[in-house]
Amino acid sequence: MSRQRAIATEQIHHAYRAPEGWEAVPVGVYKASTVLFKNTADLHKPRPRDGLSYRYGLHGTPTSYTLAARIASLEGGTHCLLTPSGLSAVTLVSMALLRPGDEVLVPDNVYGQNRYLTESWLPQFGITHRVYDPLDVAGFKALLSEKTRLVWLEAAGSITLEFPDLLALVAACRERSIVCALDNTWGAGVAFKPFELAPGLGVDISMQALTKYPSGGADVLMGSVVTRDAALHERLNHAHEHLGYGLGQNDVELVLRGLPSLELRYRAQDACTRALAAWMAQRPEVARVLHPALPDSPGHAHWQALSAGGAACLFSVVFQPEYGPAEVDAFVDALQLFGIGYSWAGPMSLAVPYDMRRSRNLGLPYPAERIVRFAIGLEAEADLRADLAQALSVLRPR
Structure with a gap:
């Protein structure tokens, strides 16, 4: 007679597996901290840090990768990283791209928490900033310098809702090879496509607070950072991993439910x-x-x-x-x-x-x-x- 397993062991190593072929409208919710490997060879196999390889639950499950892919499509991008809030998405961009001695430009109507991050947090890392009038393109161009590494854009501006000349601002950044990041929470991928503002002209990064329109239920905090450039995405993903951003998959499920x-x-x-x-x-x-x-x-x-x-x-x-x-x-x-x-x-x-x-x-x-x-x-x-x-x-x- 075989030895009877303890209840805990039996529950953890139960033989039942769901049959293949299951298909439903909602995306399955996969929760995990530990991701299991087939064997030690599979464990030791190199996996690209592309935000799509299963290594540990913190980096994603099939549920969150599905949401990332759909948000990338919504924005017109190719790569997407998910974060626990809109503010964390803003922080990810700035922390990934700025180094001591660099300068960031923010519009005067920038989201308040981005302003606080820029004015009160980044200076301790030796990062300076300047504020520009979002409706003054000439004044904006005059502020760009050799130290400028990142420009934040808002369309429309926070609270007062000024709408800038995005084409001119993005073109000025492109001429100087300066990364421009748009807070596209207001546009939500519906009002305009941030990577296709004009033929051959678009932003480098589009972030959203998925807390707003993609969720729609006032019950989820989440953010996203979308790019089209693989090298830029790699820089963002490197910071994403080290910052330890993770998501609850039930929250991901709620945003997936809101997207249609x-x-x-x-x-x-x-x-x-x-x-x-x-x-x-x-x-x-x-x-x-x-x-x-x-x-x-x-x-x-x-x-x-x-x-x-x-x-x-x-x-x-x-x-x-x-x-x-x-x-x-x-x-x-x-x-x-x-x-x-x-x-x-x-x-x-x-x-x-x-x-x-x-x-x-x-x-x-x-x-x-x-x-x-x-x-x-x-x-x-x-x-x-x-x-x-x-x-x-x-x-x-x-």
Whole structure:
């Protein structure tokens, strides 16, 4: 009689294997820290550090490699690395490409956490930075130097949504052989293709916070870094491994589930956002509405020439000067269907007031002590408009 195995041993080494030929719509969820090899020869076999070879669960499973491949296709790239958040994707790019003595350029409307990383973290590694006006191409070119190794681009800009002349900025980087990285979270691979801005002209790196549109559920944190250049991808992948970025495969599953509806959600939220932005622009309490599709929004012509009509779910409002910070905050507090919280592209609409004086080096051509950014969700336009109207009624001049 054969020796009876212990329960734990039997559960770990159970003989059952699922039959081949299984096929379903959802991608299978493969969770692993340890990856098993067939034998010691397989263990010792060299494996390219290409982000696609199975060596250890930290580097990926079939689930995460599937998501990486789909995000690369969405962006129009060929290589994709996944990270635990959008901020970690930003950090990966800067840490992989910058060395002591190098300089990075960031737009004045850069994502706030990228600004903090650039101003407060990178200097301790001997990396300097300069801030440029995203709408001033001549001024941007004048800042490029022999030390410049990386340029960050935002389209549209964080909170104030200026849309830069991406073609001119990218072309200037190309002339100097400077790597340019675009935060494409707003475009999401739908509004325009970052690697094909014009024939033969595109960015070197496109990163996204997959937290936003690819997920769509306001329940996942994740980022991506996409390239077309194999050598550049290798530099990024080398840093990716040493930084120890890993993902929970259930989170990967949720983003995979969101991808098929991404464009539908993007278009629906875009249409609702434009309607509400245009309505707010007509209100007497409002001095200015910032949205690339509005003709008087900064950079509108650049968006119109490039985007093939796509725009994300964000718009920002500058109120008339008679309303101070307290009055604007009261308006936000009076909203009933808009949550107060960061992030966007989820099912719930959001509103956040910002004091832009704290986060701009070059200033703004309008009052910046309270700007409210709206992120439009999936609620009905009429309901959101009614909520905005009732909240506007609480405004009283200071």
